[in-house]
Amino acid sequence: MKDYNILLEQALNISIDYLDNLNSKPVFPTKDDLACLDNFNESLSITGEESNKIIKQLDTFGSRNTVSTNGSRYFGFVTGSVYPVAHAANWLATTWDQNAALYDMSPIASKLEEVSEKWLVGLLGLKKDSAVSFLSGSSEATLCGLLVARNTLLQRKGYNIVEQGLANCPEIKIVMSEEIHSSVWKALNFLGIGKKSVTLVKSDQDGRLDIEMFPPVDDTTIVILQAGNVNSGSFDPIADIVEIAHNANAWVHVDGAIGLWAAACDKLKHLTNGIDSADSLTADAHKTLNLPYDSGLLFCKDRKQMIHCLQASGDYLSFNTDKRDGMLYTLEMSRRSRVIELWSTLKFLGKDGVENLVNQLCDNANYFSKQLEKNGFKVLNNVFFNQIVFQFNNEKDTKILLDKIQNGKIMWCGSTIWKNKKAIRISISSWKTTKEDIDLCLEHILSISKEIYKSKHDNCLNIML
Numbered sequence: 001m002k003d004y005n006i007l008l009e010q011a012l013n014i015s016i017d018y019l020d021n022l023n024s025k026p027v028f029p030t031k032d033d034l035a036c037l038d039n040f041n042e043s044l045s046i047t048g049e050e051s052n053k054i055i056k057q058l059d060t061f062g063s064r065n066t067v068s069t070n071g072s073r074y075f076g077f078v079t080g081s082v083y084p085v086a087h088a089a090n091w092l093a094t095t096w097d098q099n100a101a102l103y104d105m106s107p108i109a110s111k112l113e114e115v116s117e118k119w120l121v122g123l124l125g126l127k128k129d130s131a132v133s134f135l136s137g138s139s140e141a142t143l144c145g146l147l148v149a150r151n152t153l154l155q156r157k158g159y160n161i162v163e164q165g166l167a168n169c170p171e172i173k174i175v176m177s178e179e180i181h182s183s184v185w186k187a188l189n190f191l192g193i194g195k196k197s198v199t200l201v202k203s204d205q206d207g208r209l210d211i212e213m214f215p216p217v218d219d220t221t222i223v224i225l226q227a228g229n230v231n232s233g234s235f236d237p238i239a240d241i242v243e244i245a246h247n248a249n250a251w252v253h254v255d256g257a258i259g260l261w262a263a264a265c266d267k268l269k270h271l272t273n274g275i276d277s278a279d280s281l282t283a284d285a286h287k288t289l290n291l292p293y294d295s296g297l298l299f300c301k302d303r304k305q306m307i308h309c310l311q312a313s314g315d316y317l318s319f320n321t322d323k324r325d326g327m328l329y330t331l332e333m334s335r336r337s338r339v340i341e342l343w344s345t346l347k348f349l350g351k352d353g354v355e356n357l358v359n360q361l362c363d364n365a366n367y368f369s370k371q372l373e374k375n376g377f378k379v380l381n382n383v384f385f386n387q388i389v390f391q392f393n394n395e396k397d398t399k400i401l402l403d404k405i406q407n408g409k410i411m412w413c414g415s416t417i418w419k420n421k422k423a424i425r426i427s428i429s430s431w432k433t434t435k436e437d438i439d440l441c442l443e444h445i446l447s448i449s450k451e452i453y454k455s456k457h458d459n460c461l462n463i464m465l
């Protein structure tokens, strides 16, 4: 055990040191850092190597090649950080090494899933006996949700897809916004639903599905909506569409990877009106809720049907009637007990804490965008949630600015194309981001912009910014 202790202490010390220096380290590795990755180009050892040297190598060449997503100035994609309580719970979960597939494999994981399910359903105001799956992320959640949707609609038509397969299957139609996330397309591909069965609905200037353009649907249609557009943060008009869709016995699935958490906030929950009637919904806890990876959620209004569609069986598997067996709700069988971190974070934050977190992310996005506009940048979206897309002068200057931001050390954000315009995209997703961080980033962006402007107008005395 002594060696074990020494190793864990080594990891603890490295971790504390890493976290202490996170704010002074470049947000994205520098060229010199990246060159160090060559140290990993080794052939596999024949006899194995010493554990402490392996951890040391990870720290020496690995730590500097991490992206500071656990810091306060990373704005790429939609990327949360981690709360200390979840970090500690994660270590404990690894110590326990629980497989959350079955109650018989981990009573504690099963119990925490049962409890967290109730908490989440209450927090988001969903129907009381909605079921929750704890899976790897919204991609898996969408795949599972759409599988339940497809199989249920077919079952209602008297078609058993498990028996009969896709060959003579009645067509399942999809209606969704042109702004839908790429992971939905991927899920449709997995499910054997082709592009020819998809009707894309136009969206408005904020990326919200345009209800005026919504086509007729029927009982073989899955309508897929969005709560939180990945660029603009906008929300589709969920309540109105659910009503139309349910009148026609269609299924409604909501991709709420980023935005479903708005339902936990008094100020924002009007954006998610109608989610309690949706048939299935997804959310990512590793984004807005700042959980460690990988922590996605699927919600289904009809628990029985969900389990019916997602079940697997085998002679060696014993399911419990009165205890939760997690694998009945997911694609995965063996699964780390990610719920341990989720439960800890929910317990740490409480209802108010979740609300404050989401409000803080949105307030920060609002502040950042206002400051950008004040300083002459073009913010291209209405800031509904935590997302900002903006331009500097024109597409060319925007690209130069982005390159310089990405090659600087202060912050990192990505690019996108928003309504046919190339833009810089900022996602405020970390609980650690403060107004001071934003001021620092603004100062940085302004000074780069001035340089760009100056190099273009060398003789010009009047600098725009």
Ligand SMILES: *Cc1c(COP(=O)(O)O)cnc(C)c1O
Residues within 6 Å of the ligand: 078, 136, 137, 138, 139, 140, 181, 183, 228, 229, 230, 255, 256, 257, 258, 284, 296
């Ligand atoms: C991130 C995201 C997804 C995919 O989720 P993963 O957890 O990365 O699999 C789906 N939809 C939206 C809107 C997202 O932002």
